């Protein structure tokens with residue numbers, strides 16, 4: 215049974231630094247235990263700020279970045295290098311300054327990649343990459359998620375059929391309510407396979423969706439995003455304003 219913990223800090227800057235510091239500690243612990251770490255990144259504004267904050271923290275030097283596997287929870291299905299791609303934004307925020315092993319940076323395929331504009335084939339390719347370690351999914355130490363105003367996480371949107379998928383690890387998403395319309399995403403079961411899921415939200419525009427999701431409103435994908443051992447809600451005071 216996943217334990218749910220809610221952490222509230224005063225503002226978005228403090229939240230970004232707090233999450234970055236926790237992420238470093240989590241990676242250091244995973245590497246101390248088994249020599250490597252597996253982290254799932256997400257897109258969006260607060261996620262970008264977390265990564266930028268990580269680059270400023272001296273304790274990040276404790277990490278052997280060549281033994282970190284980075285995955286994505288979702289990706290906007292755009293050409294490689296497009297500024298709107300989550301991968302592009304993560305690289306610009308910090309990844310390109312880290313001594314990562316390129317073979318361990320598992321970006322979701324781009325719309326000008328080997329499968330062209332076939333999002334279903336791109337999702338299948340990513341599922342195959344997830345399976346390359348011999349199991350359907352790697353053992354994700356931490357899976358980070360932003361939270362939409364509508365309670366979406368990754369590219370799982372309320373009322374959208376991909377949110378309802380109970381099998382498979384990845385899916386293409388069409389007609390996404392949040393642009394761009396075509397995406398690739400982990401499914402809810404894939405998200406729920408992570409040891410820890412961290413839902414990160416800042417600002418008053420998240421007050422309603424966070425309050426409803428923490429309160430258990432199962433119409434919201436965020437309410438289902440739980441980790442095997444722990445689920446953290448990492449919030450600034452504005453996003454947490456209606457959390458009971």
Ligand SMILES: O=C(O)[C@H](O)[C@@H](O)[C@H](O)[C@H](O)COP(=O)(O)O
Nearest residue numbers: 257258259260360361362367368
């Ligand atoms: O591709 C995406 O857009 C993200 O993966 C998406 O799930 C994001 O995390 C939320 O929409 C929150 O985004 P903000 O933090 O910018 O509000």
